[in-house]
Amino acid sequence: MTFPARRLSTGNHDRDSSGMTYVYPVVSRRARGVSVGINLNPNNACNWRCIYCQVPNLKRGGPPPIDLALLETELRALLTAMIHGDYLQRHAPPKARRLVDVAFSGNGEPTSADEFPAAVALVARVLDDFPISRAPLLRLITNGSFLGRKAVQEGIRCIGERQGEVWFKIDGVGAETTRLINGVALQPGVVLRRLETCASLCPTWVQSCFFMFDGETPSQDALERYLALLGSARDVLAGVHLYGLARPSQQPEAARLQALPAEWLEEFAERIRTVTGLTVMVSP
Numbered sequence: 112m113t114f115p116a117r118r119l120s121t122g123n124h125d126r127d128s129s130g131m132t133y134v135y136p137v138v139s140r141r142a143r144g145v146s147v148g149i150n151l152n153p154n155n156a157c158n159w160r161c162i163y164c165q166v167p168n169l170k171r172g173g174p175p176p177i178d179l180a181l182l183e184t185e186l187r188a189l190l191t192a193m194i195h196g197d198y199l200q201r202h203a204p205p206k207a208r209r210l211v212d213v214a215f216s217g218n219g220e221p222t223s224a225d226e227f228p229a230a231v232a233l234v235a236r237v238l239d240d241f242p243i244s245r246a247p248l249l250r251l252i253t254n255g256s257f258l259g260r261k262a263v264q265e266g267i268r269c270i271g272e273r274q275g276e277v278w279f280k281i282d283g284v285g286a287e288t289t290r291l292i293n294g295v296a297l298q299p300g301v302v303l304r305r306l307e308t309c310a311s312l313c314p315t316w317v318q319s320c321f322f323m324f325d326g327e328t329p330s331q332d333a334l335e336r337y338l339a340l341l342g343s344a345r346d347v348l349a350g351v352h353l354y355g356l357a358r359p360s361q362q363p364e365a366a367r368l369q370a371l372p373a374e375w376l377e378e379f380a381e382r383i384r385t386v387t388g389l390t391v392m393v394s395p
Contacts, residue, residue: 133177134185136193138203144211145203147189147247151177151230152219159220159254160294161282162364163320163356166218171294174219177226179233186213186237194241213238214250222257228266235273249275252318254293258305264312271313278318278352279309283329284336291324299340310347317341318352321376323369334379341387350390353380357394370395 132153139146156172157164190210192198199208213234215221224230235249249270257263267277283289286296309315319337321329341351356370373395380391 131185131189133182134189136189136198136202138207139211139214144207144209145193145199146211146250147186147193147213148217149182149186149213149215149221149230149234150217151215151221151224151227152217155218157219158223158256158295160362161320162292162294162362163322163360163368165358165361167361169218169362174224177224177230179226179229182230183233183237186234187240190237190241194243209245210247212248212250214252216250216252220254220256221251222253222260222263222266225262228262228269231266231269235269238273249273250278251275251313252278252280253309254280255302255305255309256295258308264308267309267312274314276314276316276349277309278316279306280319281306281317281337281340282320283333284340285333288333288336299336303340303343306344307347310344310349314349315347316349316352317344318354320354320356321371321379322356323371325367326369328371328375334382338383338386341383341389345387345389348389350392351380351383352392352394353383354394 133150135148135150137146137148138144152174154172154175155166155168156170156174157166158171158173160169160171189198193210199210215231221227238246238249251267251270270277281302282292284299284302286298289295289297306315306317341348353376355373355376356368359365360368376393376395380393383389383391
């Protein structure tokens, strides 16, 4: 398979960069290397609408049926090029030339696909066919909406059994805040239950995007609610990924969003550590 001649960077996570339907490579600043993404939402449909989302033409909804045979073909081709070929040397920056994970992420919520557990099992089986000294981690990046589904729990349990991990999105706490940021009104108790369920199945990190809105930093009240939720879940969490805006939003609110200074994120990370005792990773 021939891949487009383009350099990977943290500033461009175009899911079409590989010329494939379900599989794409990115340089992940949080994973600190090259990540192979699995996109189960190639129709750009998601049940949330986060105002910082970089997916163009984002729409509300779910994914189409997934062609698992095509997913396997694409994944095997890209892994072969990375592990047995010179793909990383030709496409990745020198400091990122290592395959760190295979991550279910993409252009919408991956667990919304009916085929999610089957896709996890498929990816696990393919990875077993590429034995290398430093095997890539299996990850899921999720908003947690479908944790009530037994099939979704089955897929997450499979990731946990392979010593993988989940990055669970929490950008704010309280119905008003989540309605503004994520397009859904979520009660803190519901989020906490989903988070605890996820952490019982697989090591789980909270991942949170913080930014300025209309030139204003997050309010102290909003930060206190966020800290309270983390405090309630701290005994089951692996840690927190705190990050800022690295790529431009493709949503109507884009002009109203501004990146926070790295110093703000570092100071808030230290506050999280102090209040909760959790490990916090910062990616400005």
